[in-house]
Amino acid sequence: MADATLIEAAKKLAAARAVDEHLLPKYKYIGIGSGSTVVYVVEAIVGKGPEFYGQMTFIPTGSQSKGLIRKAGLTLCNLDERPILDGLPVALDVAFDGADEVDEELNLIKGGGACLLQEKLVAVAARKFIAVADSRKQSTRLCTKWKTIPIEVVPLAAPDVLSRLRTMGSANATIRSGLPNKAGECVTDNGMWIIDAPFPPLLLSKDLTAETEGKGMNGVWHIDLLAQELLRVPGVVEIGLFHESNGQQAASLPKELQTQKPIAAYFGMPNGEVQVQLAA
Ligand SMILES: O=C[C@H](O)[C@H](O)[C@H](O)COP(=O)(O)O
Numbered sequence: 001m002a003d004a005t006l007i008e009a010a011k012k013l014a015a016a017r018a019v020d021e022h023l024l025p026k027y028k029y030i031g032i033g034s035g036s037t038v039v040y041v042v043e044a045i046v047g048k049g050p051e052f053y054g055q056m057t058f059i060p061t062g063s064q065s066k067g068l069i070r071k072a073g074l075t076l077c078n079l080d081e082r083p084i085l086d087g088l089p090v091a092l093d094v095a096f097d098g099a100d101e102v103d104e105e106l107n108l109i110k111g112g113g114a115c116l117l118q119e120k121l122v123a124v125a126a127r128k129f130i131a132v133a134d135s136r137k138q139s140t141r142l143c144t145k146w147k148t149i150p151i152e153v154v155p156l157a158a159p160d161v162l163s164r165l166r167t168m169g170s171a172n173a174t175i176r177s178g179l180p181n182k183a184g185e186c187v188t189d190n191g192m193w194i195i196d197a198p199f200p201p202l203l204l205s206k207d208l209t210a211e212t213e214g215k216g217m218n219g220v221w222h223i224d225l226l227a228q229e230l231l232r233v234p235g236v237v238e239i240g241l242f243h244e245s246n247g248q249q250a251a252s253l254p255k256e257l258q259t260q261k262p263i264a265a266y267f268g269m270p271n272g273e274v275q276v277q278l279a280a
Helices: 004-022 038-047 065-073 116-124 155-167 223-231
Strands: 031-034 055-058 094-097 129-134 150-153 193-198 236-239 264-268 274-278
Touching: 004 094, 004 129, 004 223, 004 264, 004 274, 031 065, 031 274, 038 065, 038 094, 038 155, 055 065, 055 116, 094 116, 116 150, 116 236, 150 155, 150 223, 155 193, 223 236
Parallel strands: 031 055, 031 094, 094 129, 129 264
Antiparallel strands: 150 193, 150 236, 264 274
8 A cells, every 4th residue: 555645545544433433422531642543533533523522521642642632622631630530530431543563462563653652651541442543554463564662761871771672682773863853863742762673573472382481582572571671671761562461550450441452453444444453
């Protein structure tokens, strides 16, 4: 699908279908992701009319997302400003976001647009997380088509994080440049930098044998193990792998708030169809 017009049409169709199927009139708090596909999500919401979305509040995942919400005339509320109910910030009913790559188990790579930290915060705050993309993002294993993992780092720590990444098998990890629009490094909405770390395609649990379980195999990593190791590197703020649960920290939360993975991914296809990939 090389034609830019076809790609945009595919994103638009996928967004419209995702909104139709997952934005219920009774919902109150809606997460809005970042990137070019989410523009069509907002467009689809606005198309439903103020009588549909008038009572809804929209939570952004960064400054682009905030701008989209404001420009569309939707009610904006920052993630940390939502009401507290029974001592907890109210859960979002649904969050919609784009993705750079989606594997066959609905694990995602995100952060191509440097928004991964706030996107992950919003995804885990939502009862339902829905990914919307075009068919170029469909993959069997992460790092097959989108070959690098975006990692948000504290600028001061960047040289040491790069050196740790080399020992983990990502010899060509680089700090993302702000060019062509900004000289120097790409600075995130949180004042951090992004390192793009190439890894060979990431394994799923079903790829593991008794021998390989729990280990990196010649630089080939299982997604959960790699995520865990990356998050242990001092100076790493967040990673663009959206995968299983948040672990022990989330054990007391309802199940749907424990996962970073979407429950469904909507892909716009070149033939004008929308393919829906659901969680198993
Ligand atoms: O940081 C950016 C986000 O993760 C985006 O959602 C992702 O890059 C997909 O963007 P797009 O919809 O433009 O392909």
